[in-house]
Amino acid sequence: xxxxxxxxxxxxxxxxxxGIDLEVGAGEVHAIxxxxxxxxxxxxxxxxxxxxxxxxxxSVTYRGLDLLEMEPEVRACEGIFLAFQYPVEIPGVNxxxxxxxxxxxxxxxRGLPEYDAMEFLAIVKDKIKLLGMDQTLMQRPVNDGFxxxxxxxxxxxxxxxxxxxxAVLDETDSGLDIDxxxxxxxxxxxxxxxxxxxxxxxxYQRLLNYIEPDFVHVLSEGRIVxxxxxxxxxxxxxxxxxxxESDRSAAELAVV
Amino acid sequence: MxxxxxxAAGPTPFLDYxxxxxxxxxxxxxxxxxxARSRYAExxxxxxxxxxxxxxxxxxxxxxxxxxxxxxxxPLAEGVTRSAGELVGPSAxxxxxxxxxxxxxxxxxxxxxxxxxxxxxxxxxxxSDDLRNALGRAAKFDxxxxxxxxxxxxxxxxVVFVGASVEVKEPIHIVNVGGGELQPQAAHTRALVIxxxxxxxxxxxxxxxxxxxxxxxxxxxxxxxLGEGASVDHYRVQLENFEAYHIGxxxxxxxxDANFRSHNVTFGGFLTRNDFTSLLDGxxxxxxxxxxxIANGKRLVANHTTIDHARPHCNSHEVYKxxxxxxxxxxxxxxxxxxxxxxxxxxxQTNQTLLLSDDAQLNTKPQLxxxxxxxKCTHGATVGQLSADALFYLRARGIAEPEARTILVQAFIGxxxxxxxxxxxxxxLGAKVPELLAFKTGCEIPLDGGPPQCR
Numbered sequence: 001x002x003x004x005x006x007x008x009x010x011x012x013x014x015x016x017x018x019g020i021d022l023e024v025g026a027g028e029v030h031a032i033x034x035x036x037x038x039x040x041x042x043x044x045x046x047x048x049x050x051x052x053x054x055x056x057x058x059s060v061t062y063r064g065l066d067l068l069e070m071e072p073e074v075r076a077c078e079g080i081f082l083a084f085q086y087p088v089e090i091p092g093v094n095x096x097x098x099x100x101x102x103x104x105x106x107x108x109x110r111g112l113p114e115y116d117a118m119e120f121l122a123i124v125k126d127k128i129k130l131l132g133m134d135q136t137l138m139q140r141p142v143n144d145g146f147x148x149x150x151x152x153x154x155x156x157x158x159x160x161x162x163x164x165x166x167a168v169l170d171e172t173d174s175g176l177d178i179d180x181x182x183x184x185x186x187x188x189x190x191x192x193x194x195x196x197x198x199x200x201x202x203x204y205q206r207l208l209n210y211i212e213p214d215f216v217h218v219l220s221e222g223r224i225v226x227x228x229x230x231x232x233x234x235x236x237x238x239x240x241x242x243x244x245e246s247d248r249s250a251a252e253l254a255v256v
Numbered sequence: 257m258x259x260x261x262x263x264a265a266g267p268t269p270f271l272d273y274x275x276x277x278x279x280x281x282x283x284x285x286x287x288x289x290x291x292a293r294s295r296y297a298e299x300x301x302x303x304x305x306x307x308x309x310x311x312x313x314x315x316x317x318x319x320x321x322x323x324x325x326x327x328x329x330x331p332l333a334e335g336v337t338r339s340a341g342e343l344v345g346p347s348a349x350x351x352x353x354x355x356x357x358x359x360x361x362x363x364x365x366x367x368x369x370x371x372x373x374x375x376x377x378x379x380x381x382x383x384s385d386d387l388r389n390a391l392g393r394a395a396k397f398d399x400x401x402x403x404x405x406x407x408x409x410x411x412x413x414x415v416v417f418v419g420a421s422v423e424v425k426e427p428i429h430i431v432n433v434g435g436g437e438l439q440p441q442a443a444h445t446r447a448l449v450i451x452x453x454x455x456x457x458x459x460x461x462x463x464x465x466x467x468x469x470x471x472x473x474x475x476x477x478x479x480x481x482l483g484e485g486a487s488v489d490h491y492r493v494q495l496e497n498f499e500a501y502h503i504g505x506x507x508x509x510x511x512x513d514a515n516f517r518s519h520n521v522t523f524g525g526f527l528t529r530n531d532f533t534s535l536l537d538g539x540x541x542x543x544x545x546x547x548x549x550i551a552n553g554k555r556l557v558a559n560h561t562t563i564d565h566a567r568p569h570c571n572s573h574e575v576y577k578x579x580x581x582x583x584x585x586x587x588x589x590x591x592x593x594x595x596x597x598x599x600x601x602x603x604x605q606t607n608q609t610l611l612l613s614d615d616a617q618l619n620t621k622p623q624l625x626x627x628x629x630x631x632k633c634t635h636g637a638t639v640g641q642l643s644a645d646a647l648f649y650l651r652a653r654g655i656a657e658p659e660a661r662t663i664l665v666q667a668f669i670g671x672x673x674x675x676x677x678x679x680x681x682x683x684x685l686g687a688k689v690p691e692l693l694a695f696k697t698g699c700e701i702p703l704d705g706g707p708p709q710c711r
Binding site: 048050051052072073076077082087088090091092093097098099101102103105109141142158162 | 655
């Protein structure tokens with residue numbers, strides 16, 4: 001599904017990613033953990049094609065295609081979805097209009113007929129219910145005046161409508177109470193299938209109680225410093241990130 | 257020929273060929289025209305040394321060699337009139353003028369009791385005294401050369417009387433078509449709308465061109481006089497071609513407890529200057545002057561508004577939004593006067609501009625002069641660009657960049673367009689936004705699917 005090789009990326013001239021190697025197979029859920037500033041969100045944004053980030057070395061192959069060559073909208077049309085850490089407020093654009101434009105843009109790209117308003121509404125209604133969201137949300141401007149929890153739910157709602165092949169969740173859990181967390185996790189879990197993969201970026205182990213990862217990776221200073229199974233997350237929870245960092249500096253010292 | 261004794265401040269084209277009027281005019285009108293003509297001869301076309309016209313260079317109007325046709329027979333007018341009609345949908349009446357001349361074959365007038373929708377010529381024959389009392393009251397020409405020129409030169413126009421307590425449900429549509437002749441046309445169009453006590457009406461003034469190529473000039477003057485408790489929902493829709501020069505003057509007198517609500521949409525014209533002057537002349541009056549415009553290419557759109565709070569307890573609201581692209585230029589000048597008697601005035605003015613290019617240029621100037629002491633007046637101006645974050649968010653959901661930009665631009669002016677109550681008009685104008693800006697993006701989404709193709 002996704003092969004990241006020696007990925008280096010900078011923002012404003014500062015190198016944030018310093019050689020990421022990661023392979024995500026179809027149907028897998030990978031968790032990426034790490035302290036603040038380790039490059040987790042940068043990785044998410046680079047995968048989505050954020051124009052502020054410059055890839056300086058390495059490659060990303062997605063379903064055999066060179067991901068880095070694609071515009072952000074083409075990535076989305078090819079099935080990549082980024083759940084934003086900070087969903088953007090867009091006053092004046094209502095949610096229904098926005099999401100219909102997104103769905104139809106993707107369908108058009110795939111050579112499928114576009115949905116009319118009625119068809120679209122029917123699809124959306126079920127998903128809204130699934131996520132326990134208020135129906136009136138569709139007529140409100142995108143994320144404008146939403147609470148933190150509503151914004152995150154809205155991201156997952158969009159994801160459930162767009163049905164991505166590769167979903168990247170950037171700290172979707174931060175700032176959520178336990179009920180919202182559960183709803184978000186259910187939304188993610190309902191999309192799990194042998195054809196779909198998910199990268200869950202999180203600072204906390206808590207989310208992984210609800211979304212069980214197949215693999216856990218720890219990011220530190222722009223590199224993956226440790227990979228393992230679910231137990232790695234629990235170990236991190238118990239010992240904290242300083243454990244990884246001290247471990248790493250010890251290793252670096254040993255090399256020197 | 258011009259026989260002005262004082263030297264004109266600016267050039268004075270048009271003095272040589274004022275139209276031959278179709279009928280002899282009453283003495284009062286002939287006198288008014290003579291005064292207007294000599295005032296125009298004194299003022300001339302404004303130059304850049306005139307503070308009010310500093311950012312609106314209209315010198316080309318003097319040198320283009322505009323002439324005036326003698327009839328409404330311009331070819332193509334029928335087709336554009338039909339399109340203009342579709343903008344508004346069902347109307348109580350639709351009066352069409354081509355280069356300032358009435359086109360009866362293109363006009364329709366239903367019978368609404370208590371309402372007269374007439375040409376100026378008809379009104380002159382039937383209601384000369386009413387005309388005499390109202391003409392020039394809301395749009396004065398003492399210090400406005402184009403208004404003076406119009407008063408001297410207009411050959412016909414629309415006159416609407418709405419009787420006391422009469423409610424006109426469907427819009428009254430005044431369509432002005434310009435161009436379509438061999439020579440560049442100058443049309444001095446005129447509208448006068450008078451509402452008696454408690455009357456209400458919706459009036460749409462639409463300005464279009466016969467074709468996309470012809471240079472033509474519209475010098476429009478419209479006057480609205482609202483009696484006690486009357487209300488007008490007014491739309492000024494300028495969709496002329498990108499070669500046209502357009503000077504639009506709208507004068508409004510709002511009586512006691514009356515309400516004038518206007519939306520001024522400028523999507524067309526090469527150079528457009530709109531002046532709105534509203535006098536709140538009775539206690540408890542209310543005036544809303546909203547506007548949206550797009551200036552792309554090398555186009556210029558200037559909006560000057562004046563709201564004169566002459567009486568207490570009046571409210572005024574004003575939201576002007578502009579989109580500037582390429583080397584487009586925008587000008588906003590918002591005057592609010594609160595006279596010494598106008599206590600409890602509540603005036604709010606907002607001007608917001610979206611810049612889509614580094615080469616676009618905006619001059620915005622609020623001008624509040626307040627002589628009363630118990631009033632609430634606020635104004636604010638913002639200039640911004642499309643949010644890069646919002647653009648990325650839309651693209652990350654699969655929406656191609658040109659479309660994402662369009663969505664954000666529509667959202668920017670949407671809150672003004674959404675206030676348009678004539679539904680077909682609201683929809684049609686909303687749909688024109690992407691049309692207008694599409695040529696800029698250079699991207700197309702293939703009909704058979706696939707990624708957007710950009711040049």
